[in-house]
Amino acid sequence: MSKSTTLLLIDGSSYLYRAFHALPELSNSKGAQTGAIFGVLNMLHRILEDLNPDLVAVVMDAPGKTFRDKLYAEYKANRPPMPKELIEQIGPLEKSIKALGLPLLSIKGVEADDVIGTLASQAEENEINTIISTGDKDMAQLVNDHISLLDTMPRGGSREPSAMDAEGVVRKFSVRADQIIDYLALVGDSSDNIPGVPKVGAKTAIALLAAFPDVKSILANIESIADLKIRGAKSISQSILKYQEQLLLSYTLATIKCDLDLPIEVEKLKRSKVDKKALSEIYQELELRSLLKKLASKNEIDAKPEVSTTKLEKKNRYETILKAAQLSNWLEKIDSQDLVAFDTETTSLSYLDAEIVGISLAVAPGDACYIPLKHIYPGAPQQLNRKLVLSKLKHWLEDKNQKKVGHNLKYDAHVLTNYGITLRGISFDTMIESYILDSTATRHDMDSVAKKYLGIETIHYEDVAGKGVKAIGFDEVEINKASDYAAEDADVTLQIHQKLWGKIKKIKTLKHLYLNIEQPLVKILQRVEANGVLVDADQLKIQSKGLEKKLTKLENEAYMEAGQEFNLSSPKQMQQILFEKLGLPILRKTPKGQPSTAEDVLQELAVDYDLPQLILEHRRLSKLKSTYTDKLPKQISQKTGRIHTSYHQAVTATGRLSSTKPNLQNIPIRSEEGRKIRQAFIAKKNYSLLAADYSQIELRIMAHISEDKGLLKAFADDQDIHRATAAEVFEVKLDKVSNEQRRSAKAINFGLIYGMSPFGLAKQLHITRGEAASYVDLYFDRYPGVHSYMEETREIAKTQNFVETVFGRRLYLPDINAKQATRRQYAERSAINAPMQGTAADIIKMAMLNVDEWLSNTDIDAKIIMQVHDELVLEVKDDQIKLVTEKVSNLMRNAAKLKVPLKVSTGIGKDWDKAH
Numbered sequence: 001m002s003k004s005t006t007l008l009l010i011d012g013s014s015y016l017y018r019a020f021h022a023l024p025e026l027s028n029s030k031g032a033q034t035g036a037i038f039g040v041l042n043m044l045h046r047i048l049e050d051l052n053p054d055l056v057a058v059v060m061d062a063p064g065k066t067f068r069d070k071l072y073a074e075y076k077a078n079r080p081p082m083p084k085e086l087i088e089q090i091g092p093l094e095k096s097i098k099a100l101g102l103p104l105l106s107i108k109g110v111e112a113d114d115v116i117g118t119l120a121s122q123a124e125e126n127e128i129n130t131i132i133s134t135g136d137k138d139m140a141q142l143v144n145d146h147i148s149l150l151d152t153m154p155r156g157g158s159r160e161p162s163a164m165d166a167e168g169v170v171r172k173f174s175v176r177a178d179q180i181i182d183y184l185a186l187v188g189d190s191s192d193n194i195p196g197v198p199k200v201g202a203k204t205a206i207a208l209l210a211a212f213p214d215v216k217s218i219l220a221n222i223e224s225i226a227d228l229k230i231r232g233a234k235s236i237s238q239s240i241l242k243y244q245e246q247l248l249l250s251y252t253l254a255t256i257k258c259d260l261d262l263p264i265e266v267e268k269l270k271r272s273k274v275d276k277k278a279l280s281e282i283y284q285e286l287e288l289r290s291l292l293k294k295l296a297s298k299n300e301i302d303a304k305p306e307v308s309t310t311k312l313e314k315k316n317r318y319e320t321i322l323k324a325a326q327l328s329n330w331l332e333k334i335d336s337q338d339l340v341a342f343d344t345e346t347t348s349l350s351y352l353d354a355e356i357v358g359i360s361l362a363v364a365p366g367d368a369c370y371i372p373l374k375h376i377y378p379g380a381p382q383q384l385n386r387k388l389v390l391s392k393l394k395h396w397l398e399d400k401n402q403k404k405v406g407h408n409l410k411y412d413a414h415v416l417t418n419y420g421i422t423l424r425g426i427s428f429d430t431m432i433e434s435y436i437l438d439s440t441a442t443r444h445d446m447d448s449v450a451k452k453y454l455g456i457e458t459i460h461y462e463d464v465a466g467k468g469v470k471a472i473g474f475d476e477v478e479i480n481k482a483s484d485y486a487a488e489d490a491d492v493t494l495q496i497h498q499k500l501w502g503k504i505k506k507i508k509t510l511k512h513l514y515l516n517i518e519q520p521l522v523k524i525l526q527r528v529e530a531n532g533v534l535v536d537a538d539q540l541k542i543q544s545k546g547l548e549k550k551l552t553k554l555e556n557e558a559y560m561e562a563g564q565e566f567n568l569s570s571p572k573q574m575q576q577i578l579f580e581k582l583g584l585p586i587l588r589k590t591p592k593g594q595p596s597t598a599e600d601v602l603q604e605l606a607v608d609y610d611l612p613q614l615i616l617e618h619r620r621l622s623k624l625k626s627t628y629t630d631k632l633p634k635q636i637s638q639k640t641g642r643i644h645t646s647y648h649q650a651v652t653a654t655g656r657l658s659s660t661k662p663n664l665q666n667i668p669i670r671s672e673e674g675r676k677i678r679q680a681f682i683a684k685k686n687y688s689l690l691a692a693d694y695s696q697i698e699l700r701i702m703a704h705i706s707e708d709k710g711l712l713k714a715f716a717d718d719q720d721i722h723r724a725t726a727a728e729v730f731e732v733k734l735d736k737v738s739n740e741q742r743r744s745a746k747a748i749n750f751g752l753i754y755g756m757s758p759f760g761l762a763k764q765l766h767i768t769r770g771e772a773a774s775y776v777d778l779y780f781d782r783y784p785g786v787h788s789y790m791e792e793t794r795e796i797a798k799t800q801n802f803v804e805t806v807f808g809r810r811l812y813l814p815d816i817n818a819k820q821a822t823r824r825q826y827a828e829r830s831a832i833n834a835p836m837q838g839t840a841a842d843i844i845k846m847a848m849l850n851v852d853e854w855l856s857n858t859d860i861d862a863k864i865i866m867q868v869h870d871e872l873v874l875e876v877k878d879d880q881i882k883l884v885t886e887k888v889s890n891l892m893r894n895a896a897k898l899k900v901p902l903k904v905s906t907g908i909g910k911d912w913d914k915a916h
Contacts, residue, residue, distance in 0.1 A: 005054045005055065005128045005129070006051065006053045006054050006055070006128070006129050006130075006131065007053065007054070007055040007056070007057075007119070007120075007123045007128050007129070007130045007131070007266060007269065008047070008048075008051055008053035008055070008056045008057075008130075008131050008133060009056075009057055009059060009116045009119055009120060009130060009131070009132045009133065010044065010047070010056070010057070010058045010059065010133040010134075011059060011112055011113075011116060011132065011133060011134035011135075011136060011139070012040065012058040012059060012060045012093070012097070012104075012112070013059075013060045013061040013112050014112070014134060014135060014136050015039070015040045015043060015133075015134075015135070015152075016036055016037075016039075016040050016060075016086070016089065016090070016093060017086070018135060018589055018590070018593055019036040019037075019039035019040055020036035020083075020085075020086045020089065036086070036089055037089050037092055037093050037096070037286060037288070038286075038288050038290075038291070040093060041093070041096055041288065041291055042290075042291065043133075043152045044058070044097070044100065044102070045291065045294055045295075046152070047133055047150075047152050048100075048271075051131065053131070054270075055123075055128070055266065055267070055269040055270060056102055056103065056269060056270075056271055057102070057103040057104070057105055057119065057269045058097050058102050058103070058104050058105070059104075059105045059106070059112040059115045059116050059119075060090070060094065060104065060105070060106045060112060061106065061111055061112045062106040062107055062108040062109070062110075063108075064108055064109070065109075066109055066110055066111055067109060067110065068111070068253055071249065071252060071253065072249060072253055074193055074195075075192065075193055075194070075253060076191075076192050076193050077193050084821075085821075085822045088820060088821045088822055089820075089822070092282060092285075092286060092820060094106075095278070095282055096279065096282050096283075098275075099274065099275040099278040099279040099282060100274055100279060101271045101272040101273055101274045101275070102271055103264070103268075103269050103270070103271075105262070105264070107260065107262065107263075110257065110260060113136065113138060113139065113256045114256055114257040114258075114260055115260065115262065116132055116134075116139070116142075116256075117142055117256035117257060117258040118257065118258050118259060118260040118262055119262070119266050119269070120132060120142055120147050120258070121258040121259070122265070122266040123146070123147075123266050124144070124146045124147060126266065126267070127146070128146070128266065129146050129147075129148075130146060130147045130148075131148055131149075131150050132147065132148070132149050132150065133149075133150050133151075133152050134149060134150075134151065135151045135152075135593040136593075137173075137180075138180070138184065138189070138192075138254065138256065139256070140164065140169045140172070140173065140177055140180045141177060141178070141180035141181050141184075141254075141255075141256060142177070142256060142258075143164065143165065143166050143168075143169050143177040144166060144177060145166065148163060148164060148165045148168075149163070149164040149168075150162070150163050150164075151163075151164070151593070173206075174206045175205075175206055175209045175210075179209050179213070179214065181251060181254050181255050182205075182209055182214045182215045182218075182251070183205050183206075183209060184196075184250070184254035185197075185215055185247055185248075185250040185251035185254050186200045186204075186205040186208065186209075186215070186218075186247070186250075187200060187201060187202055187205045188250060189254065190585075190586065191586070192253070192254075194250045194253045194254055195243075195246050195249070195250055196246075196247075196250050197239055197240055197243045197246065197247050197250075198239050198243060199232065199235060199236055199239040200236060200239065200240070204230060204236060207228065207230050208225070208228075208230075211224075211225075211228055215247060215248070215251055218240065219240070219244060219247075222237055222240060222241055223237070225237035225240070279295065280292070280295070283295070285818065285819065285820070286820070286823075318368050318369060318370060318483060318484060318487035318488065318491070319368075319369040319370075319487070320369070320370055320372065320479060320480070320483040320487075321369050321370065321371040321372075321384065322372070322381060322382070322383060322384065323384075324384065326369075327371065327384060327389065327392065330361060330369055330371075331392060331393070331396070333363055334361055334363060334396060334402075335396060335402070337363045338403060339403045339404070339405055339427065339428070339494075339497075340361055340362070340363055340402070340403070340404055340405070341360075341361065341362040341363075341368070341404075341405050341406060341490040341491070341493045341494035341497070342359070342360075342361060342397075342404045342405070342406050342409070342412065342490065343359070343360045343361075343406055343407070343412065343486065343489045343490045343493065344356055344358070344359055344360075344412045344415055344416070345357045345358040345359070345360070345474050345482065345486050346415055346474065347473055347474065347475055351411055351414030351415055351418075351529075351646075352414075352418075352637050352639060352640075352644060354414075354415045354418070355374065355418075355475075356373060356374065356386060356390070356415060356419065357372070357373060357374045357375065357474050357475045357482075358370055358371055358372045358373050358374070358375070358474075358482065358486055359371045359373070359389070359393070360486040360487050360489055360490040361490055362487070362490035362491045362493065362494045363494075364494070365491065365494060365495050365498075366491060367491075368487040368488070368490045368491040368494075369487055370482065370483040370486040370487040371384065371389060372384075372479045372482060372483070373385075373386040373389060374386055374475050375475055375476070375477065375478075375479050375482065376475050376476065377475075377476045377477070377478065380478075380479065381479060383479075390419050390421065393421075394421050397416065397421050397422075397423055397424070398421060398422055398423070398424050399424060399425055400424040400425045401425060402425045403425050403427040403428075404423075404425050404426055404427060404428075405427060405428040405429070405430065405493060405494060405497045406426070406428075406429060406430070406493060407429065407430045407431050407446045407449075407489070407493045407496070408429065408431045409423070409426050409429050409522065410429075410522050410523075410525060410526045410529075413426070413522075413523070413526050414526060414529070414530065417530065426519070426522060426523065427519070428497050428501065428519070429519065429522060430446070430449060430493050430496040430497050430500065431444050431445075431446070431449070431649075431650050432514065432518050432519060432522070432649055432650060433496070433497065433500040433501060433504060433514065434449045434452075434453070434496070434500060434650070435518075435649065435650035436504060436510055436513055436514045436518055436809075437500055437503055437504055437510065438810070438812050439650070439652075439653045439654075439655070439810075439811065439812075440653050440811070440812050440814070441812065444650040446458065446489065446492065446493065446496070447460055449496055450492050450495075450496060453496060453499050453500060454492070454495055454496060454499060456492060456495075458488060458489075458492055459484060459485045459488055461485070463485070464477050464481045464482060464484075464485045465477055507808075508808075509804070509807070509808020509809075509810075510808065510809075510810065512807075512808065513807060513808055513809055513842070517807075517842060517845050517846060517849070518649060518845075520849055521649065521845055521848065521849065522649070524848055524849060524852045524864075525647045525649070525657075527852070527863075527864070528647065528848075528864050528865065528866070528867065529644055529645065529646060529647060530644070531642075531863045531864065531865045531875070532637065532640055532642030532643055532644040532865065533642055533643050533645075533681055533865045533866055533873075533875075534641070534642055534681070534682050534683065534684055534875075535632055535633070535636060535642070535643050535680050535681055535682070536679075536680045536682050537632075537633035537636060537680075539679065539680045540628070540629045540632055540633050540677070540680045541629075541633060543629045543673075543676050543677070543680070544625055544629040544630055547621050547624065547625040547629060547673065548625070550621055551618060551621055551622060551625070554568075554614055554617055554618040554621070555568060555618065557614050558611060558614040558615060558618065561610050561611040561614060562577045562581070562582070562611060563581070564577075564581075568615055568618045568619070569619075569622070571594075571597045572594075574597045574615065575594055575595050575597060577611070578595070578597070578605070578611065578612065579595040582609075582611065584605055584609055584611075584612075585605075587601050587604055587605065588601055597615075599616070599619075602615055602616050603616065620671075621673060624668070624673050624674070624677065627662075627666075628662070628667065628677050629677065631662065632662060632677075632680070635661060635662055643662065645659045645660065645661060645662055645663075645664055645866075646659060646660050646661055647659050647867065648660065652841075653811060653830075653834070654811060654833075654834050654837040654838040654841055655805070655809050655837070655838045655841035655842060655845075656837060656840075656841045657841070657844075657845075657867060659868075664866055664868050665868055665869060667868075669916065675913045676913070678911065678912040678913035678916060679911045679912070679913040679914070680911070681866075681911060681912035681913075682910060682911045682912075683875050683876075683910055683911070684875065686877065686878055687875050687876060687877055687878060688875075688876055688878055688881050688908050688909060688910055688915070689865075689873055689874070689875060689876075689908070689909055689910070689911065689912055689914075689915040690862075690873070690874045690875075690876050690881065690884060690885055690888065690906065690907075690908055690915060691871055691872075691873050691906065691907045691908075691909075691912065691915040691916045692871065692872050692873075692874075692885075692888050692889055692892055692904055692905070692906045693869075693870055693871040693872075693904065693905045693906075693907075693916075694840070694843070694844065694870040694871070694892065694902060694903070694904060694905075695903040695904065695905050696721055696903070697840045697843065697870050697902065698750075698753055698836040698837065698840050699711075699715075699721055699749055699750075699753070700715055700898060700900045700901075700902065700903070701806070701835070701836045701839045701840060701898065702753060702786065702789075702836055703715050703898075703899065703900045704806065704898040704899045704900055705789055705806065705835060705836070705839075706783075706785040706786045706788070706789035707785055707789075707899065708783045708784065708785025708786050708789075709785065710728060710782055710783050710785075711783055711785070711786070711900075712899060712900060715900035715901065716900060716901070718901075718903075719734070720742075721749065722742050722743075722745045722746040722749060723737045723742050723745070725745035725746075725748065725749055725779070725782075725783075726741040726742045726744065726745035728778075728779075728782035728783070729741075729744075729745055729748065729775060729778045729779050729782060730744075730745075730778075743765075744765055744775065747761060747764050747765055748761065748775055748776065748779050751764070752776070752779065752786070752790075753832075753833055753836055754829070754833055755828075755829025755830070755832055755833055758772040758773040758775075758776055759772070761775065761776065789832075790832050793831050793832055793835070794828050794831060794832070796831075797813050797816045797827070797828070797831035798816050798817055801813060801814065801816060801817075803831045803834055803835050804835065805834075805835050805838035805839040805841075805842055806835070806839045806842070806896070806898070807839065807842045807896075809838045809839075809841075809842060811830065811831075811834040811835075811838060813827040813830060813831055814827075815827040816828065816831065840870060842896075843895050843896045843902070844867065844870055844872070844895075846895040846896060847872065847891060847892040847895040848864065848867060848872065850891040850892075850894075850895055851864060851872065851874075851888055851891050851892070852864065854887065854891060860877075860880055860883070860884060861876070861877035861880055862874050862875065862876040862877065862880065862884045863875055866912075871916075872888070872892070873912065873915070874888065881908055885906050885908065888906070889904045889906050892904045
């Protein structure tokens with residue numbers, strides 16, 4: 001080997017561990033389950049591409065004890081056992097590494113560090129330069145002229161790898177690389193539970209090693225320490241003398257072994273050919289789509305999509321309508337069709353502000369046109385008058401018997417109202433069709449749906465209008481480009497409908513859901529959005545000022561606790577204050593190896609320490625201020641004086657509606673500040689707000705689906721379900737249930753619905769895992785029907801790969817039979833929860849349809865202005881409030897017939913908080 005040969009040694013275990021502990025709790029999101037593997041594999045792809053080493057190996061820790069455990073029983077004792085979820089990720093990661101053709105080493109009885117140290121030393125003897133890819137500070141002891149470190153998950157927020165040579169070690173640690181072992185022996189290492197010497201911190205250790213070259217010299221000159229200009233020098237020397245044996249033990253524990261007898265020589269660490277088939281299968285199973293794309297782009301694997309993707313053939317020759325005669329021909333054409341695809345091109349995504357730039361129509365696959373109306377770029381050809389064209393189209397657009405299909409037609413309907421046109425005859429919406437067929441198969445924008453079901457790669461908006469700072473408005477796009485793009489939208493929409501409706505109508509329950517709930521809901525949501533809600537901007541501004549004062553007060557209190565000023569929003573500064581200055585325990589690290597300041601970490605620290613609690617409170621109030629009290633006044637329409645949110649039918653997997661600009665679902669209701677925000681949502685003069693909310697609807701659905709006798713009886717008797725559960729679980733009389741027992745029962749009731757494990761329940765109730773497990777066991781003993789439902793649902797899901805709501809809505813679970821346990825367990829939890837969430841979504845939608853139908857067929861002065869979670873909010877004329885309250889409550893209670901009664905709570909007030 002020549003001096004130019006490079007060996008790359010990758011510390012696989014430390015990267016996997018760091019990536020895993022930087023993720024949120026695994027039960028919170030499916031993406032977190034493979035996030036750690038993705039982090040490591042993405043790093044491997046990147047570093048191999050960047051460095052292209054001659055020799056390479058990935059080194060992983062082997063299971064079991066090492067020689068250090070024999071030396072010191074407490075070695076790494078403060079580390080919790082490796083989580084089951086992390087253990088389950090090691091196998092798939094190791095398979096991926098081997099499929100990449102990388103040598104993988106895992107040696108029992110030693111740590112990965114020792115294997116890396118030995119290989120690096122062998123390479124040095126053979127004059128091979130070594131790069132160690134790691135974020136472990138212990139490895140700095142290996143650095144010399146032939147060995148350097150490269151942190152590929154760097155600190156400080158940079159995505160660029162952070163390299164460290166001998167000079168870099170000095171810059172980082174203020175000691176030389178050959179002094180790192182001495183440094184670690186003095187200060188100890190909390191992550192490995194190396195004890196070090198009490199009273200010797202980082203600054204003291206640096207000062208000592210500046211005066212003496214190593215630990216042996218320090219011990220030999222212990223009396224001279226008192227002469228050094230070190231604060232508390234005398235007590236430090238006494239501590240070193242007292243803990244001399246501990247110091248020497250720490251030195252041994254911190255020393256990386258570099259003389260192991262390994263089963264492979266360094267010259268043999270060559271990369272073999274990639275196993276394309278195996279790697280493709282692994283990445284597909286783990287759903288690591290970006291890595292699949294990365295490999296495919298390099299022709300390393302053949303990543304085959306579900307449907308072969310092609311560009312839409314342009315032999316269709318879409319027609320651009322610039323002449324009155326052409327328009328007349330198309331008016332006759334659409335008038336004679338059973339179904340026409342319709343789409344608008346506009347100047348804005350905001351339906352209140354959007355102006356029509358053009359209209360596209362399609363009557364058959366490949367037979368489409370674009371009518372440009374307001375393209376204003378220099379040299380643009382003469383276009384038909386927008387007012388004239390809309391007047392000629394108005395009859396067709398408003399004719400309910402002229403059936404139309406579009407993609408997100410609710411938006412187009414809004415835009416047309418700006419021109420005095422009410423869009424009727426909305427028969428199909430391909431966004432909703434895609435969603436109702438399989439909510440999880442793909443995103444439901446037109447480009448994604450076309451690619452998924454037709455295998456068509458459409459022209460994207462950015463292709464014609466650009467993106468970023470170079471983007472132009474659609475009215476500035478050249479008409480020939482705009483015509484291809486817009487006419488294709490209508491054409492593809494029609495083709496998508498033909499494909500999807502053919503699938504949907506074969507499944508009776510899905511057809512019923514589409515025709516009787518989802519499609520009729522489109523016009524209801526449009527109406528609710530157009531109604532808007534009145535918001536008191538002045539009140540919000542006052543609240544913003546109040547929050548500003550509270551934030552300032554919290555900042556000052558935090559500065560007092562920290563002993564200095566710092567930026568409470570800066571993770572880096574928080575890390576320095578909490579963990580370096582104050583020495584708070586490090587509960588978890590980020591992928592970059594820094595102490596985590598994530599929400600759940602701070603919450604755990606806040607139990608014992610004041611500063612994390614202050615930071616959390618500051619974070620909470622700051623978010624309320626920026627998201628709501630500052631932002632809501634800016635979202636008030638200048639045209640209407642109201643806020644108009646957008647409701648989305650095709651976002652959540654379970655059928656729940658979501659909303660944006662603003663997101664009404666996330667306004668807190670329990671905190672004082674959250675209630676004040678709701679107080680700013682007001683009724684206009686002589687009107688009141690009526691809030692009608694389903695009570696414990698998901699628990700009632702659980703009772704209906706599980707048919708558990710205990711739950712059915714509790715709801716039939718109109719008992720407080722949490723108190724009734726507490727009485728059963730804790731075996732006490734109903735009237736003897738304490739508030740604490742009720743709180744625990746409530747956590748169990750809702751926790752089981754959401755698939756909470758005993759570990760999660762223990763964390764929420766601040767009890768041991770054993771106690772939480774016994775609570776769950778007691779619950780299932782008292783409610784055996786619930787347990788049977790959960791077991792049966794898991795088996796049904798595994799057999800058919802989906803579960804259904806009471807009304808037949810399907811949630812597909814592609815991971816229900818996954819080999820990887822974490823993905824499979826998440827799918828099982830979803831299988832249990834989805835029927836309840838989805839059924840609740842179906843019921844509130846049916847309630848909206850019923851209430852809207854009643855309001856539309858009476859002269860009652862009331863309108864729906866919001867739908868949030870399981871709640872409808874109406875603005876009602878004061879003299880009709882009693883009638884509307886009774887009628888709405890009755891319509892909601894009877895929206896569906898379950899084995900238990902649906903219960904509706906109502907409230908009335910001049911603002912949303914009082915009505916809630």
